[in-house]
Amino acid sequence: MLTRSAKYAIKALAYLARRPEGGAPVRIGDIAREEKIPQKFLERILLQLNRDGILYSRRGPEGGYGLARPANTIMLGDLIRRIDGPLAPIPCVSVTAYRPCPDCGDESSCGLRLVMKEVRDAMANILDQTSLADMQKRSDAVKGALAETRPTAVKPAHARKPRRSNPTS
């Protein structure tokens, strides 16, 4: 289960992703009000993402937060790992935070581990291939489909060719 922190983080950053790139920074208070997130709670979350280099910030009047990178380079998997920790259901199948089971005799043939590795990979395939921009596109596609005669379905990100993570490279 996602914690509220991770959920808030994603909603807040999705909000920032909707603003014109390179525009003026946005106040925490505005994000909190629009997305209905407790302000002081959100403050701590954005603070961390700022330290992590996902956000930039400016202090004082006219200050606020903005995305430090283009929205199509910020992956949900990365955000969730930073806030909630590893995606893996059990540590022995985590790629980013592997830890062996203290008791497991032969790890390579542990049935539970084999299944949970599949689960981890399935989650990671989605979350590491879906950016803030992708998420927004899919939301827009649903909204568009309600209004259009010929709805244009947007494929889930993991069914498409992976994007380069840095579009400037």
Next chain:
Amino acid sequence: MLTRSAKYAIKALAYLARRPEGGAPVRIGDIAREEKIPQKFLERILLQLNRDGILYSRRGPEGGYGLARPANTIMLGDLIRRIDGPLAPIPCVSVTAYRPCPDCGDESSCGLRLVMKEVRDAMANILDQTSLADMQKRSDAVKGALAETRPTAVKPAHARKPRRSNPTS
């Protein structure tokens, strides 16, 4: 993340699944010792699964626990839901325990929800199609592959045709 309870439950039931079907019941103490699980802790878990009808039990000397159904009809998804609750990362995409987000304006076009629904479905596709017997088969396949010249790979359960949940029907 799986709780220890769910992990213990699966390991304990996998242990029971390895015994001859219809054989004598197995003591909690034996399972706990073999699988290195705190006995009193395991007791509470098996008690619940007994109430849920997954296990049968017999008291007194020669007593113990056994699977109440064939191992190929007991799905990991079912076990995990009973012990840990819903698979879904957020309640608004849960099939078995749906609850709306209190704040979400238009649920159908919420980008986060669309992505998390994918994640839930990916997890459910694996865990609801993998039985205790499947898990064991995959473990055996790995062990076999280490010994054999031409290893026989066993496909993940969700890539095969779904089995009927009750083989007697």
Next chain:
DNA sequence: TTTATTCCCTATCGATTTAGTAGGGATAAT
């Protein structure tokens, strides 16, 4: 029928995590 063994049941407990609040300090635009 007694006794030993096993499951059944409830209560409790310490540690950790979660979800938030409080209260300032540092910085920068006006």
Next chain:
DNA sequence: ATTATCCCTACTAAATCGATAGGGAATAAA
């Protein structure tokens, strides 16, 4: 100088997790 904003630490109430304690009820075997 003033004021708006981010920055930082500490604190807290409640829930959850992982486990232990201490018996009660049933039943097989002596």
